[in-house]
Amino acid sequence: MRHEPVNIALVGCGAIAELGHAPALSALTSEARVTSVVDTAAHRRNLLGDRFGVPAARRHRDVDALVAADDPVDLAVLVLPPRATPYALSTLLDSGTRVLAEKPMTTDAVEAALIAGRTPRDQLGVVHNYLHRSDVRDALARLREGHAGRVRFLRLEQPDSGHFPGAGDSPDWRRSDVAAGCLIDNAYHWVYVATELAAAPVARVTARTARLEPGAAVDLALVLLEHTNGVVSSVQTSWCAPSAAPVLEVHTTRGTLRLDGDCGPCTALPPTAFVSTTAGQTVAEPSYTAFYREVLAALRAGRAFAASADDCATVLRVLAAADTAAATGASVPVDDPVASRQAP
Numbered sequence: 001m002r003h004e005p006v007n008i009a010l011v012g013c014g015a016i017a018e019l020g021h022a023p024a025l026s027a028l029t030s031e032a033r034v035t036s037v038v039d040t041a042a043h044r045r046n047l048l049g050d051r052f053g054v055p056a057a058r059r060h061r062d063v064d065a066l067v068a069a070d071d072p073v074d075l076a077v078l079v080l081p082p083r084a085t086p087y088a089l090s091t092l093l094d095s096g097t098r099v100l101a102e103k104p105m106t107t108d109a110v111e112a113a114l115i116a117g118r119t120p121r122d123q124l125g126v127v128h129n130y131l132h133r134s135d136v137r138d139a140l141a142r143l144r145e146g147h148a149g150r151v152r153f154l155r156l157e158q159p160d161s162g163h164f165p166g167a168g169d170s171p172d173w174r175r176s177d178v179a180a181g182c183l184i185d186n187a188y189h190w191v192y193v194a195t196e197l198a199a200a201p202v203a204r205v206t207a208r209t210a211r212l213e214p215g216a217a218v219d220l221a222l223v224l225l226e227h228t229n230g231v232v233s234s235v236q237t238s239w240c241a242p243s244a245a246p247v248l249e250v251h252t253t254r255g256t257l258r259l260d261g262d263c264g265p266c267t268a269l270p271p272t273a274f275v276s277t278t279a280g281q282t283v284a285e286p287s288y289t290a291f292y293r294e295v296l297a298a299l300r301a302g303r304a305f306a307a308s309a310d311d312c313a314t315v316l317r318v319l320a321a322a323d324t325a326a327a328t329g330a331s332v333p334v335d336d337p338v339a340s341r342q343a344p
Contacts, residue, residue, distance in 0.1 A: 017079040028296065184319060204334065317334050317335045
């Protein structure tokens with residue numbers, strides 16, 4: 001059955017919008033079309049506006065102008081720094097618009113839980129695109145088949161030489177915003193990936209963090225996660241490792257799954273330890289493209305889409321525990337989600 005493309009308002013035209021979201025939406029032109037763009041920087045909204053053929057009247061400076069306009073919008077995609085996301089999010093949700101927000105939609109777990117409590121699940125989704133990486137999907141499929149044995153230990157260690165450079169008015173906001181840093185920006189991804197691969201939530205956290213100088217954002221985070229089922233995950237991220245190589249491994253009672261990167265498979269070691277009917281069947285396309293394909297299908301079916309606001313709150317609780325653990329040198333339990341939801 002033929003269907004009309006979903007009308008997308010792209011709110012935020014920075015580097016992630018240009019290099020992640022835009023290529024995915026360009027690959028799915030029969031499924032979605034960008035009908036509006038929003039950014040405070042005129043050259044950025046014009047860059048992506050030109051790319052998608054958005055009329056000048058639908059290129060807006062802020063979400064207030066978008067809401068006031070009569071643009072056709074089925075889904076607003078928020079691609080903004082965490083500090084700028086909450087106002088834009090509340091404005092769009094209050095207008096009745098469905099919203100897909102880049103992670104994290106806030107840096108505060110309590111705020112994320114409160115948003116979850118007052119927002120219909122089918123109105124708001126959060127981008128957890130690493131779950132759509134081809135190697136992660138391959139690993140999850142192998143584990144769910146039950147042939148790999150029991151997961152014991154995860155190494156999700158991807159140190160980088162620097163932060164992902166932004167574009168627009170504040171290209172270095174990740175370093176200049178002390179609330180940002182590699183814990184929120186990078187470790188966030190690996191926490192939700194670890195939770196899925198371990199098939200259990202995080203119960204306790206031990207961590208060490210460091211900064212280039214006092215008052216700067218965290219640029220080194222070494223985090224140990226203890227899951228409720230006994231699995232242990234080592235998550236390491238940094239912006240100060242010039243020549244480091246990632247180590248992304250799932251160690252089980254029968255062998256090891258090594259994640260080879262987005263658009264690649266996971267490698268089973270030894271190969272004979274994993275009898276899999278799904279190995280090699282994962283489509284090697286960028287995670288954002290696979291992610292949007294699933295989101296758009298859910299939207300058309302009237303279902304909830306992407307990760308939930310509660311999922312975001314769960315990751316933020318783990319990161320808050322990591323921050324406390326680093327400051328105190330103690331092993332810290334993850335906060336009770338019910339208590340966080342009921343906080344004033």
